[in-house]
Amino acid sequence: MGFLLTLVLLVVTLAxxxxxxxSYMASVFEGRVRWLWWVERPIYRLLGTSPDKEQSWKRYAxxxxxxxxxxxxxxxxxxxxxxxxxxxxxxxxxxxxxxxxNTAVSFVTNTNWQNYGGETTLSYFSQITLTVQQFVTPAVGxxxxxxVVRGFARRKASAVGNFWVxxxxxxxxxxxxxxxxxxxxxxxxxxxxxxxxxxxFHDALNGVTQTxxxxxxxxxxxxxxxxxxxxxxxxxNSATPFENPTGLTNFLSIFLVLCIPVSxxxxxxxxxxxxxxxxxxxxxxxxxFGSVLAVTATAEHQNNPAVAAAGVPSSVGNTxxxxxxxxxxxxxxxxxxxxxxxxxxxxxxxDSFTPMGGFGLLxxxxxxEVSPGGTGSGLYTLLLYAVIAVFIxxxxxxxxxxxxxxxxxxxxxxxxxxxxxxxxxxxLVVTALAVSTSAGRAGALNHGPHGFSEIxxxxxxxxxxxxxxxxxLTGNTPFYNVIGALDMLLGRFAIMIPAIALGGSLAxxxxxxxxxxxFRTDNTMFVGLTTGVVVIIGGLTFFPALALGPIVEQxxxxxxx
Amino acid sequence: MWTHLRRSLAMVVICxxxxxxxxxxxxxxxxQLLFPHEANGSIxxxxxxLVGQNWTGRDxxxxxxxxxxxxxxxxxxxxxxxxxxxxxxxxxxxxxxxxLGPRSxxxxxxxxxxxxxxxxxxxxxxxxxxxxxxASGYDPDISPADALVQVPMVARxxxxxxxxxxxxxxxxxxxxxxxxxxxxxxxVLSLNEALARLRGxxx
Numbered sequence: 001m002g003f004l005l006t007l008v009l010l011v012v013t014l015a016x017x018x019x020x021x022x023s024y025m026a027s028v029f030e031g032r033v034r035w036l037w038w039v040e041r042p043i044y045r046l047l048g049t050s051p052d053k054e055q056s057w058k059r060y061a062x063x064x065x066x067x068x069x070x071x072x073x074x075x076x077x078x079x080x081x082x083x084x085x086x087x088x089x090x091x092x093x094x095x096x097x098x099x100x101x102n103t104a105v106s107f108v109t110n111t112n113w114q115n116y117g118g119e120t121t122l123s124y125f126s127q128i129t130l131t132v133q134q135f136v137t138p139a140v141g142x143x144x145x146x147x148v149v150r151g152f153a154r155r156k157a158s159a160v161g162n163f164w165v166x167x168x169x170x171x172x173x174x175x176x177x178x179x180x181x182x183x184x185x186x187x188x189x190x191x192x193x194x195x196x197x198x199x200x201f202h203d204a205l206n207g208v209t210q211t212x213x214x215x216x217x218x219x220x221x222x223x224x225x226x227x228x229x230x231x232x233x234x235x236x237n238s239a240t241p242f243e244n245p246t247g248l249t250n251f252l253s254i255f256l257v258l259c260i261p262v263s264x265x266x267x268x269x270x271x272x273x274x275x276x277x278x279x280x281x282x283x284x285x286x287x288x289f290g291s292v293l294a295v296t297a298t299a300e301h302q303n304n305p306a307v308a309a310a311g312v313p314s315s316v317g318n319t320x321x322x323x324x325x326x327x328x329x330x331x332x333x334x335x336x337x338x339x340x341x342x343x344x345x346x347x348x349x350x351d352s353f354t355p356m357g358g359f360g361l362l363x364x365x366x367x368x369e370v371s372p373g374g375t376g377s378g379l380y381t382l383l384l385y386a387v388i389a390v391f392i393x394x395x396x397x398x399x400x401x402x403x404x405x406x407x408x409x410x411x412x413x414x415x416x417x418x419x420x421x422x423x424x425x426x427x428l429v430v431t432a433l434a435v436s437t438s439a440g441r442a443g444a445l446n447h448g449p450h451g452f453s454e455i456x457x458x459x460x461x462x463x464x465x466x467x468x469x470x471x472x473l474t475g476n477t478p479f480y481n482v483i484g485a486l487d488m489l490l491g492r493f494a495i496m497i498p499a500i501a502l503g504g505s506l507a508x509x510x511x512x513x514x515x516x517x518x519f520r521t522d523n524t525m526f527v528g529l530t531t532g533v534v535v536i537i538g539g540l541t542f543f544p545a546l547a548l549g550p551i552v553e554q555x556x557x558x559x560x561x
Numbered sequence: 562m563w564t565h566l567r568r569s570l571a572m573v574v575i576c577x578x579x580x581x582x583x584x585x586x587x588x589x590x591x592x593q594l595l596f597p598h599e600a601n602g603s604i605x606x607x608x609x610x611l612v613g614q615n616w617t618g619r620d621x622x623x624x625x626x627x628x629x630x631x632x633x634x635x636x637x638x639x640x641x642x643x644x645x646x647x648x649x650x651x652x653x654x655x656x657x658x659x660x661l662g663p664r665s666x667x668x669x670x671x672x673x674x675x676x677x678x679x680x681x682x683x684x685x686x687x688x689x690x691x692x693x694x695x696a697s698g699y700d701p702d703i704s705p706a707d708a709l710v711q712v713p714m715v716a717r718x719x720x721x722x723x724x725x726x727x728x729x730x731x732x733x734x735x736x737x738x739x740x741x742x743x744x745x746x747x748x749v750l751s752l753n754e755a756l757a758r759l760r761g762x763x764x
Contacts, residue, residue: 002741009742043575047568063565070569074577119656128581132573135580164568171580183588184595190611193592193600195585203607203750205757206621208614213656214602219588236656239696241611242602247743305663307693310672314689316704320668321658323695324625324702327744331696349658349696352668450662472660553664560666 003297003329010254010333017259018282021174022266028173029146029166030271036172043168054159057504060147061497063163064140068108068493071133075104078129079122088123089197095121102481103130109492110137110374112224112231112344112467113458113484115476119213119234124195127233131220135179138227138260139170141376144496145264148380151506152272152404160500160507174260175227182222182256190245191218217242225256228374230344230467238334238347239323250326250347254334257343261285261372264379272404276522281382283527288371288534289364293336296360300332300353306560318357321349332357335468339364342374344467351446351454351470358470359550362457365464366546367538368423374465377492380499382530385537386521387416387502389530393519403521405511412502419498424541426490427463430483431456431545439479445472448561453549458484460542463491610748613699619682619718622711622756624749625690625700631678632659632671632694639674641667658696683714702746705734719760729755 027033031051044050055063078085079100083093095103099115106113107130118127143166150160187193192214200211217233221243224232231237238244238253262282269278303314317328326334331348338345339361350361364371370382387403391413394401401408434440434455443458444451450470457470462484469475475484520526592600603611615630616623626632632640641661661668672692679687690707708730716723733752737743 002737002744005741043572046571046575048564049568062562063568066562066565067569067572070566070573074573117657128585129577131585132577132581135584136576164572167572171576176580176584180584180588184591187592187596187600190599190603192602193589194602195589196601199602199604199609201604201608203614205607205753205762206614206616206618208608210608210612210614212602212609212612216585216589218592218600219585234656236658236697239658240656240699241697241701245599245611247738251738251742303689304668304693306661306665306668307672307689309669310676310692312672312676312687312689312692316689316706318663319689320661320663320693321696322693323697323700324690324704324707325700325743325746330743347696349660351660351662352658354663358663445660446662446665448664450664453662470660471658472662553662556664560664560669561662 006251006330006333009251013255014258014262018263018266021259022263023270025174025263025267026270028169029267033169033173039172040168044165047164049162049164051162051165054162056158057147057160057500057507060160060163061500064144064500065493065497068140071108071136072104075107075129075133076100079103079126082123082126085123085125087125087128087195090123092121092123095126098478098481099476102485105485105488106467107133107231108137109465109488110141110227110229110342110377111462111465111488111492112229113462113469113475113488114231114467115481117235118232124215127215127220130231131223134220134223134227134229134231135171135175138229138375139167139175141374142170142174142260142264143167143376144500145376145379147500147503148383149268149271151503152406154507156510157507160503175223179219179223179226182226182252183219185252186218186221186249189249190241191221191249192242193218214242222256224345225253225343226260228257228261228341228343230338232345238345239349244347247325247330250330250334253345253347254337257337257341257345258372260375261341261378264376268379274404274522277404280522280527281379281386284382284530284534285370285372285378287527287531288367289336289340292340292360292364292371293333296336296353296357297329297332299356299360300328302354304352304354309560318352318354321352323347335361336364339466339468340369340371340373342369342377342464342466344461346468349471350468351472355550355554358453359546359554361468362453362460362546362550365460365466366542367534368420369464369466370534377465377496381419381495384416384419384499384502385534386530387412388420389526389533390519390521392533393526393529397519399517399519402512402518405514406506406509407512411505415498415502415505419495420537422494423463423491424537426487427460428541428545430463430487431459434459434483437479439477443474443477443480445474446561449549449553449556450561453553456545456549459487462487465491607754608750610750611701613701614750616749616753619714621753622703622708622715622749623691624703625695626675626692627694627699631675639670641671656697656699658698659694683717684710686710701748701750703749705730705745705747708747708752715756721759725759729759
């Protein structure tokens with residue numbers, strides 16, 4: 001009953017965000033929001049640019065790639081030099097080169113995969129530097145999606161916008177205000193926000209002396225969730241009470257990760273002049289999200305097979321690796337929201353989810369992070385799938401396919417195909433590489449099919465820029481640090497750049513008038529077709545791998561490894 | 562290219578100053594002003610109500626098994642310590658879970674060892690929370706059912722009647738936030754502080 005009410009509240013709050021945050025973001029990117037012009041304008045002056053200087057898609061993508069490269073370089077340097085920098089009350093040393101590279105790539109690709117425990121590895125200076133990327137990378141994802149949206153909205157245009165202006169507006173008008181307000185709520189509920197270092201105390205009742213890690217956690221927490229980043233201050237992420245103290249902050253976290261990806265479908269509808277098209281994309285996201293949630297929540301409400309085998313019955317679901325204040329179904333909802341949005345934060349140990357619970361989390365990522373996906377990346381990836389769906393639909397009825405009046409021709413289909421295939425190919429190739437080398441196999445904690453799932457999960461998570469983990473895998477080895485970084489780079493830029501190119505190509509086209517023979521792209525048929533394309537591409541490519549991991553684990557009744 | 566590089570460098574520096582340091586410092590200032598107790602870790606005289614502690618002996622309510630407590634790797638009790646046996650001088654390193662999979666032989670063995678641990682304390686039917694470890698590794702809370710199964714143990718050891726202990730548990734139970742977000746829970750430290758007052762010990 002409580003879970004049902006939680007779902008109702010989530011749907012209602014997301015509906016409000018969809019309508020109002022969605023139209024607000026459209027106004028921001030159309031330059032109609034000005035209330036922070038006094039922050040905006042000095043930034044343009046320092047960069048030597050202005051809103052009326054628009055760029056071609058190539059210059060736009062070039063600026064984005066160079067900016068991301070610069071971010072990786074400077075983040076890497078901060079981690080390498082940590083021991084010599086201020087704000088380091090625990091006197092932690094420099095971070096090693098392989099781990100620094102993996103971590104810098106991880107935060108700049110919006111993945112937030114963490115091969116380290118934050119409280120014992122990173123100084124406050126380093127954590128704050130990573131928080132910068134937690135603001136910047138969701139903004140980069142959103143502006144890339146806006147380029148694709150403008151591709152549909154503009155006619156015979158050679159320019160797609162100004163990267164620096166879009167980036168600044170997204171940061172200043174969307175991410176900063178929401179993250180700041182949410183940060184205050186996190187602190188009010190008990191999340192820690194201090195620069196005073198660790199705290200020690202002695203409990204006279206039981207004689208226990210404890211030293212606990214603290215830090216500027218609460219305000220990192222809010223942008224970690226809002227920007228679908230996922231990388232927390234502490235090793236156990238949102239499971240620790242200092243990051244996620246109550247059932248209310250747990251709900252707020254779930255809302256924050258979903259609100260921008262969901263609302264962007266409204267932004268899309270408004271900017272292309274057809275809200276129905278936005279609703280159609282939202283429907284695809286909701287169908288996929290609901291299906292995965294049903295599987296994982298049902299599975300986690302069962303007892304853990306190992307606990308049952310030890311003779312302990314459970315009426316409160318799988319409690320291994322879960323916090324009492326959240327319970328089984330809320331933890332499942334958090335897990336699905338986090339893995340379906342490229343967030344990767346965790347309020348429970350995903351490694352200890354039941355086989356089918358873990359299966360749901362893997363599927364949420366393997367569908368390409370489109371349900372609803374990361375901030376911006378969810379929308380542009382889904383639009384790539386929608387172009388493929390339009391193409392297939394056009395072939396079936398024997399007409400030149402069109403989407404919102406734009407002809408879908410060879411260039412568009414090639415770009416969409418490339419964007420849709422990069423992720424499965426990368427993930428399967430690096431997984432095959434990991435399981436066929438001793439360096440790869442050495443990392444797994446669990447034996448049997450679950451050990452394989454740990455490796456598959458890690459590389460799927462990085463290839464989709466999710467960042468969550470089946471935590472048993474020892475990832476801080478040169479092998480996993482390097483292979484994971486390549487996986488993350490391809491999963492980010494080999495999809496984002498084709499998407500921006502698609503936007504550029506579409507923007508240059510004129511609109512074809514609708515006729516009776518036009519294939520409709522805003523009705524139930526189209527929703528079904530697009531959902532089918534997502535499921536078939538994700539499902540068929542990953543089914544054999546899933547069969548070797550969670551599926552065989554589920555079917556191994558009575559066997560333990 | 563040079564324009565891109567120059568603007569990238571400028572933008573990374575601006576973002577580091579505004580979204581890194583200014584954001585963290587202003588956030589810390591606001592947090593310390595509005596919620597000083599929470600922002601510093603909810604620390605009372607005996608520790609933080611948000612960090613679980615290891616309670617031993619039958620005269621206290623116990624929290625969930627933990628890397629610093631009964632779940633510490635120990636060959637004599639056949640406990641593996643899971644993925645995170647990082648305990649030095651009783652001080653844990655990182656937060657974290659066991660990360661043992663649902664069909665792990667080690668998890669079966671650990672759960673059996675924890676059942677035996679409760680049997681030694683005189684708790685015949687420990688609840689699932691009490692024989693499994695949490696995700697953070699220091700869950701500060703237990704459910705009301707987890708507290709109720711410990712009542713006979715605590716009653717025998719302290720001489721306080723089970724009825725009074727049950728009233729104490731009821732008073733210490735927090736419902737889900739807003740009545741439905743999350744689950745009912747009891748903070749073990751607060752529960753034991755209340756128990757100490759009942760026993761006439763100074764907390």
